[in-house]
Amino acid sequence: MTLTPRWRKVVLTLHVITSVGLLGADLVLLTLGAAGMAGFDPAVVYPATGLIGLVLFAPLALVMWVIGVVNAVGTKWGLIRYWWVAVKLVISTAFLLLVLIALRPLLLDALHLGADLPARQRASLLAAPIVSTTLLAFATIVSVFKPWGRRTAAA
Numbered sequence: 001m002t003l004t005p006r007w008r009k010v011v012l013t014l015h016v017i018t019s020v021g022l023l024g025a026d027l028v029l030l031t032l033g034a035a036g037m038a039g040f041d042p043a044v045v046y047p048a049t050g051l052i053g054l055v056l057f058a059p060l061a062l063v064m065w066v067i068g069v070v071n072a073v074g075t076k077w078g079l080i081r082y083w084w085v086a087v088k089l090v091i092s093t094a095f096l097l098l099v100l101i102a103l104r105p106l107l108l109d110a111l112h113l114g115a116d117l118p119a120r121q122r123a124s125l126l127a128a129p130i131v132s133t134t135l136l137a138f139a140t141i142v143s144v145f146k147p148w149g150r151r152t153a154a155a
């Protein structure tokens, strides 16, 4: 399946909006995680974290993954033909699984417990976005520089 030039631009635009948008949403979670640890009102910070995480961040992570895959499969880049795409696929897949399996229960607790959220979970809500924003920033750099060449020989 190869996208026509017009569809390729549509899909690429959606891919940049969703992937870099996800990085933006992640930076908001990082800000809230830091605010919670810095002593801002936990009854405000943690429900907001849960809401943004569950309504915006987690669904966007799923949409971003799907559009990223379509973008790769539908163009000359392919899903695993080039190292830079394969590396992004691995990062994004691990990212999505962590968000859906590990982060989602934490976000539900943040939403419902608010000021009663235990200290260990508060620390996790700072640690997780530090790791994930670093991964997404790395994926953005890799996307622009497209390093490491082909993974498989040209057909």
Ligand code: HEM
Residues within 6 Å of the ligand: 008, 012, 015, 016, 019, 020, 023, 064, 065, 066, 068, 069, 071, 072, 073, 075, 077, 078, 079, 085, 088, 089, 092, 093, 136, 137, 139, 140, 143, 144
């Ligand atoms: C499932 C994971 C992903 C796959 C398979 C994937 C695949 C691709 C492909 C094939 C392109 C080139 C499209 C074209 O030129 O038509 C592209 C571009 C791009 N990707 Fe991804 N991507 C993924 C995840 C990400 C992530 C996590 C980010 C950043 C947070 C990202 C940011 C970008 C950007 C900014 C471009 C535009 C680069 C340019 O046009 O020079 N992608 N991606």
